[in-house]
Amino acid sequence: MSGPKTSRAAGGMRNSGEVLRFERRTVQPPTPGLTVTWEALHRQLVELAVTPAQKRLAATLVSATRKQAAFKPSEQVLREVLCIASVLMDETFHPAGEEGGMS
Numbered sequence: 181m182s183g184p185k186t187s188r189a190a191g192g193m194r195n196s197g198e199v200l201r202f203e204r205r206t207v208q209p210p211t212p213g214l215t216v217t218w219e220a221l222h223r224q225l226v227e228l229a230v231t232p233a234q235k236r237l238a239a240t241l242v243s244a245t246r247k248q249a250a251f252k253p254s255e256q257v258l259r260e261v262l263c264i265a266s267v268l269m270d271e272t273f274h275p276a277g278e279e280g281g282m283s
Contacts, residue, residue: 236275
C-alpha cells in the first residue's frame with residue numbers, strides 16, 4: 181500500500197501499529213459523504229461541553245486530532261471525535277489542574 185495515509189514518512193506523527201490494527205478491523209472502504217470543517221466541529225464540541233474547563237479543552241483536543249487526521253483513516257478520526265465528545269459531555273470528568281481533576 182502506498183499514499184499519504186499509509187506512508188511511513190509521516191514525520192513521526194503516525195502511530196503505524198494503531199493505524200494498521202484499525203485498518204484490519206475496518207470492513208468497508210470509506211465512501212464520500214458528510215463534510216465538516218474543523219471549525220464547525222470545534223463549535224459543536226464547545227456547545228456540547230458541560231463545564232467551562234471542558235469548553236476550553238475542546239480546542240486542544242480538536243487541534244491534536246486535526247494534526248493526526250492526515251495519517252489515519254477517516255473512520256478512525258471519526259472514532260476519536262466521538263471519544264472527544266463523550267469526554268466533553270461527561271459531568272464527572274475534570275481536566276487536570278481543575279477542581280476535582282487529576283494531577
